[in-house]
Amino acid sequence: MSRGNTRQRIQDVALELFAERGYEKTSLREIAEQLGVTKAALYYHFKTKEDLLTSLFEDMVLGPADEVIAWAKAHQPSRLETKLEILSRYSACISNATPLVRFMHENQAALRDLAIGEQMKERMFLLLGLIKDENAALTDQVRCSSALFTMHSSLFTLEGTKADPEEKRKAALEVAQELVTAAHHGSGDTPPGRETGSARHE
Amino acid sequence: MSRGNTRQRIQDVALELFAERGYEKTSLREIAEQLGVTKAALYYHFKTKEDLLTSLFEDMVLGPADEVIAWAKAHQPSRLETKLEILSRYSACISNATPLVRFMHENQAALRDLAIGEQMKERMFLLLGLIKDENAALTDQVRCSSALFTMHSSLFTLEGTKADPEEKRKAALEVAQELVTAAHHGSGDTPPGRETGSARHE
Amino acid sequence: MSRGNTRQRIQDVALELFAERGYEKTSLREIAEQLGVTKAALYYHFKTKEDLLTSLFEDMVLGPADEVIAWAKAHQPSRLETKLEILSRYSACISNATPLVRFMHENQAALRDLAIGEQMKERMFLLLGLIKDENAALTDQVRCSSALFTMHSSLFTLEGTKADPEEKRKAALEVAQELVTAAHHGSGDTPPGRETGSARHE
Amino acid sequence: MSRGNTRQRIQDVALELFAERGYEKTSLREIAEQLGVTKAALYYHFKTKEDLLTSLFEDMVLGPADEVIAWAKAHQPSRLETKLEILSRYSACISNATPLVRFMHENQAALRDLAIGEQMKERMFLLLGLIKDENAALTDQVRCSSALFTMHSSLFTLEGTKADPEEKRKAALEVAQELVTAAHHGSGDTPPGRETGSARHE
DNA sequence: CATGAATGAGGATTCATTCAT
DNA sequence: CATGAATGAATCCTCATTCAT
Numbered sequence: 001m002s003r004g005n006t007r008q009r010i011q012d013v014a015l016e017l018f019a020e021r022g023y024e025k026t027s028l029r030e031i032a033e034q035l036g037v038t039k040a041a042l043y044y045h046f047k048t049k050e051d052l053l054t055s056l057f058e059d060m061v062l063g064p065a066d067e068v069i070a071w072a073k074a075h076q077p078s079r080l081e082t083k084l085e086i087l088s089r090y091s092a093c094i095s096n097a098t099p100l101v102r103f104m105h106e107n108q109a110a111l112r113d114l115a116i117g118e119q120m121k122e123r124m125f126l127l128l129g130l131i132k133d134e135n136a137a138l139t140d141q142v143r144c145s146s147a148l149f150t151m152h153s154s155l156f157t158l159e160g161t162k163a164d165p166e167e168k169r170k171a172a173l174e175v176a177q178e179l180v181t182a183a184h185h186g187s188g189d190t191p192p193g194r195e196t197g198s199a200r201h202e
Numbered sequence: 203m204s205r206g207n208t209r210q211r212i213q214d215v216a217l218e219l220f221a222e223r224g225y226e227k228t229s230l231r232e233i234a235e236q237l238g239v240t241k242a243a244l245y246y247h248f249k250t251k252e253d254l255l256t257s258l259f260e261d262m263v264l265g266p267a268d269e270v271i272a273w274a275k276a277h278q279p280s281r282l283e284t285k286l287e288i289l290s291r292y293s294a295c296i297s298n299a300t301p302l303v304r305f306m307h308e309n310q311a312a313l314r315d316l317a318i319g320e321q322m323k324e325r326m327f328l329l330l331g332l333i334k335d336e337n338a339a340l341t342d343q344v345r346c347s348s349a350l351f352t353m354h355s356s357l358f359t360l361e362g363t364k365a366d367p368e369e370k371r372k373a374a375l376e377v378a379q380e381l382v383t384a385a386h387h388g389s390g391d392t393p394p395g396r397e398t399g400s401a402r403h404e
Numbered sequence: 405m406s407r408g409n410t411r412q413r414i415q416d417v418a419l420e421l422f423a424e425r426g427y428e429k430t431s432l433r434e435i436a437e438q439l440g441v442t443k444a445a446l447y448y449h450f451k452t453k454e455d456l457l458t459s460l461f462e463d464m465v466l467g468p469a470d471e472v473i474a475w476a477k478a479h480q481p482s483r484l485e486t487k488l489e490i491l492s493r494y495s496a497c498i499s500n501a502t503p504l505v506r507f508m509h510e511n512q513a514a515l516r517d518l519a520i521g522e523q524m525k526e527r528m529f530l531l532l533g534l535i536k537d538e539n540a541a542l543t544d545q546v547r548c549s550s551a552l553f554t555m556h557s558s559l560f561t562l563e564g565t566k567a568d569p570e571e572k573r574k575a576a577l578e579v580a581q582e583l584v585t586a587a588h589h590g591s592g593d594t595p596p597g598r599e600t601g602s603a604r605h606e
Numbered sequence: 607m608s609r610g611n612t613r614q615r616i617q618d619v620a621l622e623l624f625a626e627r628g629y630e631k632t633s634l635r636e637i638a639e640q641l642g643v644t645k646a647a648l649y650y651h652f653k654t655k656e657d658l659l660t661s662l663f664e665d666m667v668l669g670p671a672d673e674v675i676a677w678a679k680a681h682q683p684s685r686l687e688t689k690l691e692i693l694s695r696y697s698a699c700i701s702n703a704t705p706l707v708r709f710m711h712e713n714q715a716a717l718r719d720l721a722i723g724e725q726m727k728e729r730m731f732l733l734l735g736l737i738k739d740e741n742a743a744l745t746d747q748v749r750c751s752s753a754l755f756t757m758h759s760s761l762f763t764l765e766g767t768k769a770d771p772e773e774k775r776k777a778a779l780e781v782a783q784e785l786v787t788a789a790h791h792g793s794g795d796t797p798p799g800r801e802t803g804s805a806r807h808e
Numbered sequence: 809c810a811t812g813a814a815t816g817a818g819g820a821t822t823c824a825t826t827c828a829t
Numbered sequence: 830c831a832t833g834a835a836t837g838a839a840t841c842c843t844c845a846t847t848c849a850t
Contacts (some may be wrong), residue, residue, distance in 0.1 A: 021311070021314075022226075022312060022313070022314070023311065024224075024226040024227070024311070025226070025312070025315075026310065033251025103311075104313040104315075105307070105310070106309045106310035107310075108307070108308035108309075109223070109224025109225065109226070109227065109305075109308040109309045109312070110224060110226070110227070110311070112223075112224070112308075113227075137365070137373075138365050138370065138373040139373045139376050139377055140367055140375045141359070141360060141363060141373075142352065142356055142370070142374050142376075142377045143377055145352075145355065145356075145359050145360055146348060146351070146352040146355070146374075146377060149348070149351050149352070149355055149359075150344065150347075150348040150351070153347065153348070153351055154344055154347075157347055157351075158343060158344070158347055160327075161340070161343060163340050167340060168340065168344070171336075171339075171340040171341045171343075171344045172344050172348075174341050174344075175341055175344045175345055175348060175381075
């Protein structure tokens, strides 16, 4: 039954528990018990608890996010169309890592003194930087920031709503793109004849 | 030596440390040490670590949030103007509790098994329920959800931006109101003169 | 409501809690809370937790037991009739202190390093010494020891039995007297017409 | 260094200390120190302080007592001979667990909220039920109850007496059997040729 | 008479980690 | 590959007690 896949199994269980109970409250003992192995076995595969968490992020979100960023850098990031495509790609990339994105939001306090937390934060800044204009009006900056947040939170919010995850993701992407579009055009002097965020049409 | 203000001082230090380092990683020893008292002194004033946290929330956000909700229930919540006023009032109310709002977002994993966490979650749902229409299109639901998130996150995001907190708050409120306005009109059939992000036709 | 009877009320509550939960597991906080006073108030009336317990024993069993012992010393203790009367008197005296007798048995571990524990133990030895003959056969010594135990334990044993406490006490006294009578006659050579449990040959 | 015997050594030291100082007053630190290991080492072998105690009872008295009960159920418990044999077997079984029996009596307050306490209590009831007749006279019920008590207490009473433990045990067994015999025949009408303490008729 | 505030010592328990085998 | 055994440090919490007011 056990093959070389133990490492993978550890990651699976760890992801599940980390997401469900939080980083600090998930002990290695629990992970080991749920796997039917010893704590020491975990240490054979991962140097450290932090290391275990890190491996999850690297495989599932850090890498993919970097791809999005790399793509963006090669495609005139300042054009609106590029920005929208960035959102689209990023949305797709995180949809495969729902539990980790949720984990990231719910465990920021814990991530603050983990190296991987710093790295993730950096990526978020990079992404945000690609989308928003440093000199834009404050509202527009908020819009861009909110766009990212919206895509993240749609993955684990709206619990009551019966819509399926994929639909929610698309809806969130739509709203995010709307926000970024508004931010891209807008800025500062609220354009005349505009009453909703997206309804600018000059 | 110190007078009746010890309880207050404990709360101050606790708020600071909880916000800075997170709930789980802040030990009562640290709080006590920073205050120059014994751990046991904390227990004289608060039955429990959880109790200490709870007292912070009750005083600073639970109560105020309930006032907003009460006001809303008495003022035709389904009208757009009422909704916008709810946002405005809520924005004002949380601006006095910035560190706690931040704490709430960054420690959701920890809050999950704290009674006060459940209570806060409930309030968020109530607030969201007042603003969004259960039968609206998914995008509109996302918009409303995002509106709330935006006001929260503006309090501790955009670190790079040099704008002062009050301005950020106003900008966030503006964006939030915009989102809710769009959601209010919108719903399924895109209102004339307004395009959703994805419905672009260039 | 509160008069000079506070001391008495403290003793009442303390007796109840000590008996119900044990000495070590009953904290002064609990006693104070149940009384609606502060822990410090207890310290006004009793120097110490141990002191509080001691006061209970002194008033309710130490004194009475000493009276029995004093009476015995003045009445030819070696006569059977005297012995039986000792049992009778002692039985009466402890029946007023049921909870304390129970407490004594159930908290011997705790009493071992309390001064009052030593004192009570001494009284038990004295009493036993009055009843049993140092040079009697071992079985007879056991009988006497058992007699005392029986009177004690009848106060808090036989929970299932529906008999009322007073009846139980009388029954126990009867059995105790029987045991002492046997021990008094007996010693080694089984008295005629009476067989020990194992020497049966029918 | 040490081999697989650590668990055993912990039990030995724990039994010693629990018996000597009581359950509540024996801290795991003391046990660990006396063993020359860390507290955490104890937790490797026993999940809990209570668990450690439980393991002692299970191995040394719960199991053996259950054997006696099982034997009894298979041998017409209502016959006097069977009852006497029960006493005999039970006496033998507890003589190997003297410190624990003593512990049981001296720490009843502590045992009251330990699961193992409940289990032991249940066994005592079963044993008592096998020996005494529910409908017998109260004195006879007391006699049976006393019989059990006598066997227990003989293990740690009569400290002054120089007799060796085994002799004391036998003497106690004899007295216990006598009591049960009396209870078996007796009930209300004192059997001829037998004098009880109360059967005095002068 | 009693309280409010605080202390110091100690309790059980949990955790990430190590290392010889 | 993995385990069994153990550690050291830390955690939350409770308790009896004190003392100025």
